[in-house]
Amino acid sequence: MKRVVAAILAGGEGRRFRPYTEIIPKPMIPVGPEEKPILEHIVVWLVRHGLRDIVVLAGYRWRQIRNYFRDGGYWGARIRYSIDTPEYSDTGGALLNAYRQGLFDGADHVLVWYGDILAPLDIRELLDKHIGINADATLALADRYQVPVGVAKLRGDDVVELVEKPWLDINVTIGILALRKTVLSEAEKSLGKSFDIMTHLVPWMIKNGKRVKAYTYRGPWYDVGSMERYAKLDHNNLAGFLAPQSATNERRG
Numbered sequence: 001m002k003r004v005v006a007a008i009l010a011g012g013e014g015r016r017f018r019p020y021t022e023i024i025p026k027p028m029i030p031v032g033p034e035e036k037p038i039l040e041h042i043v044v045w046l047v048r049h050g051l052r053d054i055v056v057l058a059g060y061r062w063r064q065i066r067n068y069f070r071d072g073g074y075w076g077a078r079i080r081y082s083i084d085t086p087e088y089s090d091t092g093g094a095l096l097n098a099y100r101q102g103l104f105d106g107a108d109h110v111l112v113w114y115g116d117i118l119a120p121l122d123i124r125e126l127l128d129k130h131i132g133i134n135a136d137a138t139l140a141l142a143d144r145y146q147v148p149v150g151v152a153k154l155r156g157d158d159v160v161e162l163v164e165k166p167w168l169d170i171n172v173t174i175g176i177l178a179l180r181k182t183v184l185s186e187a188e189k190s191l192g193k194s195f196d197i198m199t200h201l202v203p204w205m206i207k208n209g210k211r212v213k214a215y216t217y218r219g220p221w222y223d224v225g226s227m228e229r230y231a232k233l234d235h236n237n238l239a240g241f242l243a244p245q246s247a248t249n250e251r252r253g
Helices: 038-048 062-069 090-100 123-132 183-191 197-207 227-231 235-241 245-252
Strands: 004-010 053-058 078-083 109-114 137-142 151-155 158-163 172-180 212-217
Touching: 004 038, 004 090, 038 053, 038 062, 038 109, 053 062, 053 090, 062 078, 078 090, 090 109, 090 183, 090 197, 109 123, 123 137, 123 172, 123 212, 137 197, 172 183, 172 197, 183 197, 197 212
Parallel strands: 004 053, 004 109, 053 078, 137 212
Antiparallel strands: 109 172, 137 172, 151 158
C-alpha cells in the first residue's frame, strides 16, 4: 500500500442536490444510521484496507471539508487537500492538479474514488490485480445494472411487455479505478489540463494502447449523486460500511 495514494473526487457543486448544496458541499451530505458524511464513509473504508495516504480533490465549499477532516488523524489517516482551479478543471484536471503539486509523490499508483459513490469493495483485491498484472488502469465494474425506470417492449405501437426497473447484464463503471500515476503526465500532452476521467482519459488510454483492465465487482454499490437517488437510499444497508464506533473511539484516543 506504500506504492498507492488514494484520491477522492470531492469538488463538484452538487447541482442535483440543490438547495441543500447551497449550504454544504455534496460530499458532506449525511448518510447511514449515524448520519455521517458520504466522504467519511469513504475515508473509513480506505483506512480499513490500509490506504492511509489520502488526497481530497476539493473545490466547491472546500473549507467545510477541510475543517471537518483536518489532517485525517482522527481516522488514522493522513489527509491532504488539492483545491480545484480554473486552469485544472473537471475530474481529470483535478487529478492532474494534485499530481503537479507533488501530492502523489512517493506513490506509483493512484486509487481514484468518486466522492458520491459508496461501495464495500475489496480494495486490496483490486489493487493486487492492478499491480500484479502491471496495468495502466484497472476499472471497477459492476456486472449488472438496474434501469431506474420501466422498460417497454413494442410491436408497432402496441406495448406487449412492460418490466419495471429491470436488471441488465452489462458491465458498468461505478466510479472507482486504479491508475498508474505517470499516465497523467502523458495524457496532459494530448488532453490538456481540463478533461474528464471516464469521458476522455480512459478512452484516450484505450486508443493509445495502454493496458486498461477490468475488476469485476459483484457486491452492492450506491450512487448518491442526486436528490432522487438519495431519497431512495436505504440508510440501514450502509451500517456495515462504517467502522464500529468503538474502533473509531480507540483511534481517537
